[in-house]
Amino acid sequence: MVLINRKPILEQVDPPRSPRETLPTMYDLPSESPEEPGLPDEFHDLQPQLLSRTLRLSAYTRDHCFTASDLNLYYDVNHPLWYKRPDWFLVVDVPRLYDGKELRRSYVIWQEGKSPYITIELLSPGTEAEDLGRFYTETATTNAESAMSANAPVSNGLEQIGTKPPSKLEVYERYLRIPHYLVYNRHTQQLRYFKLDGGQYQEQSLNSENPIAWLADLDIGLGIWEGVFEDVPGYWLRWCDGTGQWLLTDTEQAEQQAAQERSAKEQERSAKEQAQAQVLQAARNLLANGMDVAQVTQLLNLSAEQIETL
Structure with a gap:
């Protein structure tokens, strides 16, 4: 007391x-x-x-x-x-x-x-x-x-x-x-x-x-x-x-915010990977249609290493 x-x-x-x-x-x-x-x-x-x-x-x-x-x-x-x-x-x-x-x-x-x-x-x-x-x-x-x-x-x-x-x-x-x-x-x-x-x-x-x-x-x-x-x-x-x-409690709010940030980063990474895949596919199509490597590299802003992977 x-x-x-x-x-x-x-x-x-x-x-x-x-x-x-x-x-x-x-x-x-x-x-x-x-x-x-x-x-x-x-x-x-x-x-x-x-x-x-x-x-x-x-x-x-x-x-x-x-x-x-x-x-x-x-x-x-x-x-x-x-x-x-x-x-x-x-x-x-x-x-x-x-x-x-x-x-x-x-x-x-x-x-x-x-x-x-x-x-x-x-x-x-x-x-x-x-x-x-x-x-x-x-x-x-x-x-x-x-x-x-x-x-x-x-x-x-x-x-x-x-x-x-x-x-x-x-x-x-x-x-x-x-x-x-x-x-x-x-x-x-x-x-x-x-x-x-x-x-x-x-x-x-x-x-x-x-x-x-x-x-x-x-x-x-x-x-x-x-x-x-x-x-x-x-x-x-x-x-x-x-x-x-x-x-939500303060703890749940923090956990929710962290989960949202992880999800946003994952979505951003996925979007970048998808965009890169689309560019590489476009390069394949151009090369298959007879465009030379230098033109494809310049047109799509690709590096020589990226072209070599194709």
Whole structure:
């Protein structure tokens, strides 16, 4: 756990100061909690990498958006120690580096001034009920157990102030008002998409055979790609364009460019060989029709060595 310089919460003055001045910063708040449930497995490590490495936004450069996975997200100025840890999230219209100069240790809403625009949770048995909230449905027995779990205090490794923190879905919907919330179950290859509409999430229908969630305001789609990433075959979440073409990682882009360059060189070599063969065939025809070697050499700009090969 990284904890730097526990900054006290300052009392307000008249005129009041902004939360950015009075509340803890990312330097003061814990960056992780080993006791938190749902610690990532290897999939939870690889999948966010693929999401970040294939993200291409037409309206934002890489220097003006921020992506993160399993990073503490502090969201409530009234309870500055409360946080959630999304499996992956995107914030647009913020500098890639904190204040344009440093890697983030956490994401603190009152310091940044921008909420995430997309949040993605990778479902696991221990976190599914909280990730889905009211959209979680199972058998009656499981529902009862989930309700008991949901009503239990949610620990974030810190002493709580007054009341228990809200659920993850509630934070994304009511506190942060994140426009796009998606969840993915890799075991069932099920992608679910919730869009903020009128202050509440409404689940969007997806094509069951080709589930792609289209985010029109960002001009990008998210679907399930069957392939190999970092030498691991599986069904992965991956960004795509409006035609359904999967967007490439940086490595794939480099490999594609190298393949295109090799192909261009091969085509150039083949074209030269074909042109040379045509010239030599023309020389054969002229020699067969009685033209002397000197004339053929001069006419076709051939060397004596090339004529000798005929």
